[in-house]
Amino acid sequence: MIRTVEPGARAQEGTTPATRRLFALADLSRADRVSLEAAARSPQIARTRREIVREGAEMAEPQIIVSGWAARVRLLMDGRRQFLSFLLPGDLIGYCSPPQPLALATVVALTDVRLCPAPDASASPGLAQAYTTSRALDEAYLLAHVTRLGRLNAQERIGDLMLELHERLTPAGLVSQNGFELPLTQETLGDVLGLTSVHINRMLQLMRREGDLVLKGGRLVLPDPALLARKVGRSRIRVSAGMA
Amino acid sequence: MIRTVEPGARAQEGTTPATRRLFALADLSRADRVSLEAAARSPQIARTRREIVREGAEMAEPQIIVSGWAARVRLLMDGRRQFLSFLLPGDLIGYCSPPQPLALATVVALTDVRLCPAPDASASPGLAQAYTTSRALDEAYLLAHVTRLGRLNAQERIGDLMLELHERLTPAGLVSQNGFELPLTQETLGDVLGLTSVHINRMLQLMRREGDLVLKGGRLVLPDPALLARKVGRSRIRVSAGMA
DNA sequence: CGCCTTGTTGAGCCCTTTCAAAGGATGTGG
DNA sequence: CCACATCCTTTGAAAGGGCTCAACAAGGCG
Numbered sequence: 001m002i003r004t005v006e007p008g009a010r011a012q013e014g015t016t017p018a019t020r021r022l023f024a025l026a027d028l029s030r031a032d033r034v035s036l037e038a039a040a041r042s043p044q045i046a047r048t049r050r051e052i053v054r055e056g057a058e059m060a061e062p063q064i065i066v067s068g069w070a071a072r073v074r075l076l077m078d079g080r081r082q083f084l085s086f087l088l089p090g091d092l093i094g095y096c097s098p099p100q101p102l103a104l105a106t107v108v109a110l111t112d113v114r115l116c117p118a119p120d121a122s123a124s125p126g127l128a129q130a131y132t133t134s135r136a137l138d139e140a141y142l143l144a145h146v147t148r149l150g151r152l153n154a155q156e157r158i159g160d161l162m163l164e165l166h167e168r169l170t171p172a173g174l175v176s177q178n179g180f181e182l183p184l185t186q187e188t189l190g191d192v193l194g195l196t197s198v199h200i201n202r203m204l205q206l207m208r209r210e211g212d213l214v215l216k217g218g219r220l221v222l223p224d225p226a227l228l229a230r231k232v233g234r235s236r237i238r239v240s241a242g243m244a
Numbered sequence: 245m246i247r248t249v250e251p252g253a254r255a256q257e258g259t260t261p262a263t264r265r266l267f268a269l270a271d272l273s274r275a276d277r278v279s280l281e282a283a284a285r286s287p288q289i290a291r292t293r294r295e296i297v298r299e300g301a302e303m304a305e306p307q308i309i310v311s312g313w314a315a316r317v318r319l320l321m322d323g324r325r326q327f328l329s330f331l332l333p334g335d336l337i338g339y340c341s342p343p344q345p346l347a348l349a350t351v352v353a354l355t356d357v358r359l360c361p362a363p364d365a366s367a368s369p370g371l372a373q374a375y376t377t378s379r380a381l382d383e384a385y386l387l388a389h390v391t392r393l394g395r396l397n398a399q400e401r402i403g404d405l406m407l408e409l410h411e412r413l414t415p416a417g418l419v420s421q422n423g424f425e426l427p428l429t430q431e432t433l434g435d436v437l438g439l440t441s442v443h444i445n446r447m448l449q450l451m452r453r454e455g456d457l458v459l460k461g462g463r464l465v466l467p468d469p470a471l472l473a474r475k476v477g478r479s480r481i482r483v484s485a486g487m488a
Numbered sequence: 489c490g491c492c493t494t495g496t497t498g499a500g501c502c503c504t505t506t507c508a509a510a511g512g513a514t515g516t517g518g
Numbered sequence: 519c520c521a522c523a524t525c526c527t528t529t530g531a532a533a534g535g536g537c538t539c540a541a542c543a544a545g546g547c548g
Contacts, residue, residue, distance in 0.1 A: 056482075074391045076477055082394040084387050097341060098372065100380045101484040105387055128342065136344045142386060143328050143349055147318045149393035150326040150438030154536070185494060194394030199536055201496060233320055238300075240345040398504075429526060443504055445528060 016040055017172035018066045021090025024171040026129035035119040035127075040066045043114035052115070053094060053107040061117055062095035062131075068113035069183055071192075072105040083192040085142055086110075086165070089172050092118055092134050111183045136239040141168075144237060149194045152232070154203045157193045159212060159232035166222055167236065179214075179221035260284055261416035262310045265334025268415040270373035279363040279371075284310045287358035296359070297338060297351035305361055306339035306375075312357035313427055315436075316349040327436040329386055330354075330409070333416050336362055336378050355427045380483040385412075388481060393438045396476070398447045401437045403456060403476035410466055411480065423458075423465035 014020035019036050022028075028036075043066040046052050052070055053060070070087040084105055087093060093107055095118060121127035144164065148157050169180045186204070187197040195203075207213050212228050214221040222228055229235070258264035263280050266272075272280075287310040290296050296314055297304070314331040328349055331337060337351055339362060365371035385408065392401050413424045430448070431441040439447075451457050456472050458465040466472055473479070 072387075074387065076391070076395060078477065080395045082391045084390050096380075098376050100376070102482070104380070104384050104483065132342050132344070136340075136348070139383075140348050142390070143316075143318065146328050146386070146389055146393060147320070147326045149390060150435075151320060151324045187494080191394075196537060197495085198497090198538080202536090205496085233322065238346070239348065430528095431526080440505060441527085442506080442529090446504095449528085 013173075016066065016089075017174050018064060018090040021088075021172035022064070022130055022134075025133045026126050028126040028130065029124065032119075032124050032126045032130075036064075039064065039116045039119050043067075043116045046070070046109040046113045046115065048109055048112055050109050051106055052109055052113065053103045053105075055103055055106040057103050059094050059096070059100060059103055063093045063115045064118045065089050065091045065093065066114040066116055069110040070107055070113050071110055073108050073191075074105055081191045082194070083188070085138065085145065086168075086192075088165075088168055089174065090134075091138070092131060095131050095135060097128075097131070097135075110188065133239065137237070140237045140239050154193070154195055154199055155207060156232040157195070158189075158200070158203055158207060159228050160234050161189075161193060162213060162220060162222060163225060163229055163232070163234050164237070165220075166225055177221065178223065178225060179219055181218055182215065182220040183218055257417075260310065260333075261418050262308060262334040265332075265416035266308070266374055266378075269377045270370050272370040272374065273368065276363075276368050276370045276374075280308075283308065283360040283363050285360075287311075287360045290314070290353040290357045290359060292353055292355055294353050295350055296353055296357065297347045297349075299347055299350040301347050303338050303340070303344060303347055307337045307359045308362045309333050309335045309337065310358040310360055313354040314351055314357050315354055317352050317435075318349055325435045326438070327432070329382065329389065330412075330436075332409075332412055333418065334378075335382070336375060339375050339379060341372075341375070341379075354432065377483065381481070384481045384483050398437070398439055398443055399451060400476040401439070402433075402444070402447055402451060403472050404478050405433075405437060406457060406464060406466060407469060407473055407476070407478050408481070409464075410469055421465065422467065422469060423463055425462055426459065426464040427462055 014023045014033070015037060018040055019033070022036055023033060046068075052063075055074070065087050067089050070093070072084040072087070074082050074084060076082075087107065093115065094103065118131070119127060121131050141164065144160075148160050152160060165182070166175060166178070166180065169175050174180050184192075185197070186200045189195075190197040190200045193200070204213075204215060208215065211223060212231070214223065258267045258277070259281060262284055263277070266280055267277060290312075296307075299318070309331050311333050314337070316328040316331070318326050318328060320326075331351065337359070338347065362375070363371060365375050388404075388408065392404050396404060409426070410419060410422070410424065413419045418424050428436075429441070430444045433439075434441040434444045437444070448457075448459060452459065455467060456475070458467065
């Protein structure tokens with residue numbers, strides 16, 4: 001299929017994955033886009049494994065993930081660990097309106113992460129809309145995660161998660177050929193999906209053999225996302241009438 | 245231990261479980277309290293099993309659960325079912341600020357439920373604060389649910405959930421003698437905790453034998469909540485510096 | 489090149505599910 | 519007040535999915 005790119009559309013797309021994703025969330029004014037691009041241009045770095053937010057700490061100003069992966073996590077005192085959600089380029093950390101006093105979960109960097117303060121939305125309906133939509137998506141993904149953990153078996157959980165990541169990374173432009181970088185160890189994947197790394201390993205092998213996915217060298221490819229979606233019984237996440 | 249009740253404190257407590265719970269969430273003005281009490285006095289009824297909100301529908305105005313239990317639920321197309329969260333007296337349904345276009349999950353009545361429109365908070369900082377805190381608690385409980393499903397075994401899940409319900413029903417005044425009404429079938433409990441009703445049954449029996457809980461005739465008693473909390477490794481949920 | 493993290497594999501066990509059926513409650517109508 | 523239907527709880531036996539423990543291979547990285 002051939003797709004024409006109008007000159008106007010290209011200008012809206014954003015120059016980095018994070019801004020591409022944010023631009024897709026709402027109808028932003030030129031000023032909004034400029035301020036997002038500017039903010040993303042001078043990010044801070046959080047190294048792998050470093051805590052970005054600590055559970056129970058007072059909330060700092062909201063931030064945007066410019067690049068890299070982070071996750072919200074909860075630790076049990078016997079050492080068990082559960083990841084609650086992923087934070088991907090263009091996602092917001094700590095955005096609550098109205099503000100909330102305490103962080104509900106620790107946020108930890110899964111890779112080196114670049115983040116920047118989120119431009120103030122109080123004077124911009126476009127930004128406010130984008131942030132709100134982002135937040136709604138966060139909650140939708142969290143609900144999907146509950147269902148995944150509660151009612152899907154190991155293969156379904158893996159497939160469903162990979163499809164979600166595919167879906168979330170697409171607007172940021174981080175997906176090509178149905179594939180994307182997956183900077184997660186099998187241990188981490190286990191702590192996301194409520195399984196052991198050993199079982200993750202075996203199920204990944206099975207799914208590779210069955211042609212559901214290709215995972216090698218930190219890159220994941222879903223040869224046929226639609227087919228996999230049918231196989232694990234997944235439907236697309238939507239929070240408003242129009243958007244993905 | 246003897247506790248003195250000052251005449252002033254009593255007036256703040258609210259006359260129904262729902263208002264008691266809401267009054268405990270924020271420092272409310274006399275007008276706030278009056279409007280909540282008034283709203284709760286003319287509720288609508290939703291019968292058991294009836295849908296209160298349908299997933300994907302446009303959001304109606306926010307409502308307050310005056311009495312009864314409801315739950316957010318997601319259905320898989322092969323018939324599997326996962327409850328996402330409970331909605332108890334004093335909880336809000338569909339409160340989002342700023343408003344969100346679509347409901348993210350179906351809400352269904354688990355018992356006959358009385359609900360009323362939530363008084364408008366735009367002119368009242370107290371109400372706004374109460375609603376915000378309620379929403380923060382919702383999210384905290386959702387995160388706890390993820391951890392429960394992902395990393396706890398059957399007994400821990402049951403114990404943890406019962407402790408959460410104990411904690412949530414207490415401010416509404418629905419707990420006495422460490423016990424409360426639990427209007428849930430074992431089937432429902434299974435769909436909350438990601439287990440089968442058969443296994444719920446067996447684990448409940450085990451926990452009864454071990455003295456962790458007493459469940460009979462729809463009433464649950466936790467003989468020693470603190471001990472059970474230690475046993476399942478649970479810590480109390482908090483979203484702000486002061487409150488429960 | 490050697491350390492350290494990550495991925496792979498095997499065997500056995502245990503927690504949880506499945507399937508089926510019986511027993512108790514509860515409620516409605518006759 | 520009994521008969522009957524319905525829903526919920528309880529129980530048994532067997533199978534299965536996922537876990538544990540342990541050891542080994544395979545990559546990065548300094």
